[in-house]
Amino acid sequence: MAIAVISDIHANLEALEAVLADIDQRGLSRIICLGDLVGYGPNPQEVVQRVRQRSILSVAGNHEMGVLSDRSLFWFNPKTRANVLRMREMLSEDAISFLATLPRSLVVDDALFVHGFPPRSPFVYLFQIQGETLAKRLAGLSHTPSFVGHTHELVLEGLHQGSVESRILHKGILSLDWEQCIVNVGSVGQPRDGDPSAKYVIWDKENATIEVCFVPYDARRTAAKINALGFPAYYGERLLG
Template identity: 45%
Template sequence: MRIAVISDIHANLEAFTAVLENMQIKNVHACVCLGDVVGYGAEPEPVLQLLWENKIPSILGNHEEAVYDDDILHYFNPQAKKTALLTRKMLKPESVERIKKWPVNIEFHGALGVHGFPPDSIHKYLFEADQGAISRMWDSVPYKLCFVGHTHNLDLVAFDGHNVITYPLLEGGWLLDNRKTIVNVGSVGQPRDGDNNAKYVIWDTKMNALTICYVPYNIQKAADKILKAGFPEINARRLY
């Protein structure tokens, strides 16, 4: 089975639509989303509706939490806080209620998906975990393969029982081995790795291999919508 793993769409309808079209070309059989569907972008409600129309399960990201939990806003910088408050106004009440029911992690085909750091952290970034934290994490996680998002960067972290090694993931194929592995799937709607294409990962469960996908989309259109909606200018500039 070929499973697309996506994350951090961030209300970018242009990027998400382009990725969905790319999935069809790549013969994807299923898709899982690792959270932060909303935030930063100008179209949170249309993106959520498209996610649900395509029956894509999602877990909770920190920007979903900010939609309904005022305590989360204390951890956001002023621009992110303004974004969260504007996003709240754009969402239907029933959409907020659906978001509240999203789980903090998801198991699929023997792998685990979480927004931040396994097994269930929404807020912890992968790069915040040192080698000791990563090796200890595997003591309590009964999975050999975990997928995360949150950082907006593509990375693979492998653990052989002794050493933790981090590899950057570039466009193309990657064959997984017997090591315990964390895959950071990057961002659909707001990559921060120096390349402005939408990014996502396809996991081939039969071959135990990854395909790293870079997808071009209409960045200018997405940026113009952000500015027109009154979001902070940085939200638009980051797309480039």
């Protein structure tokens, strides 16, 4: 059965609800989240509650690590660090305890799911590993495909006859005909590709395909809530494309 792969919700409840409705309409029951449930957006508590209510498997993202650990705070720039601290204030103790249970990676149906870069990093961006280094990393992966988030971009890096092939992903279905590949699934709640739609991917193992899905939602409502909380204005502005 196909799996819906979501990532980088970033406390955007409107985007999450729209994506869940789209997933339900397609009759999919398996959902995996690649982390960053919280950060930037206005509804961290509600997003965590919704993920728990739906029993969505999730891994830890860098924003979860920041909420959980003072040591991880130093990874963020000053404005984002301040926002992570606000997330701590907005989350209940129970929600924070739940975030502490999230693993750094998951293997499901022989595919790897991680926030940043395989096999377990919540912090390394896919675009930071390039050229021969990326080819070696791809060749050394024990599972394929690997699914990542973190960059908020829709990209595929595939290994073919020892060389890396890169693709920007667009809406629609794509065959996974690479020896090894890493799929960056975009962002539900903080897309940064100029299109305000919430993004996620459906992986069909049986047919060796992914489907990239664009889901419209009321981004202006989310942006207004961000502004009302006094968060940096661009947190809301970049939701609007």
